[in-house]
Amino acid sequence: MEFKPFIYNAKQEQIPVSIAPMTDADAQKTISAWQTAWTSDYLSDLRLEKYAAKLDEELIALGAYEILENALVIHIAYMEAQPESNPTLDGGIPKYTGIGRLMIALGIKLSIDNGFAGDVILEAKTTALAKHYEKDFGAILLPTFQASAPRYLIADDAAKQIFLTYLSE
Template sequence: MKKIEKYSLKTKEGNLIALGAYRVMGRKAYVYILYLESAPASNPTLTAKREYYGIAEVMIAFGIKFSIDSGCRGDVLFEAKTPELARHYEKDFHARQVATLNSGGPQRYMLADEDAWNLFEKFLAEEEP
């Protein structure tokens, strides 16, 4: 069984706002984001006025970093639980739909190459010497 890495995202005050689970797949071909959940108050498909912005972006960017660190070139694969999330991933992240494992199951998306880098670089910062 492949190792699953689990991470959370919290505010400075310690409020939990996201959870994610990541696993290297396909002989280090990509990282599969098994689970990605943001707090309902920040989910753009559940509320018009969000408390926090960019939660999925941060968690997917972390998946890209995990992919790079694991020798997978930054490629990530994830699923959209709803049609609204599918549109959000396509429009805002430029994710590309890929084949699903099960007919009728959630839509699968991949971020790779330049699209993955464009998302990842939003969170890069230069280190102080």
């Protein structure tokens, strides 16, 4: 079985995408049009592994992942879809869908590749995202001990179901 990443176009057809480490050129593309400049100090943190999802040369999404060896989990520090597919920016008519699920699946893959159980944690930056993570990804709210965004765990059967979506022979 092989990890075969994909997203959906406006007709809800599966479109294969490639995933590779983010390049400086990828980060530069985010400076003016994206919600977040991926050249920021926070996203330049060397502890973060950054990946780009692309359709040919079109940059679809970026994700920043932190390997937390002591916790045996991958922390999805940040992920973002291109402006044309970002619910905050696309005016309700996304060019592509399924991007968030794909970037979570990549975190699950990194967890497995690092010898963990496929568990990932991530923060919900908005109430809408929190509901989305719970409803669509089976995320479980974790206790927080400080004033921060709600933190969620995607593990066990929920992680398995997401990951299996992208496996094929």
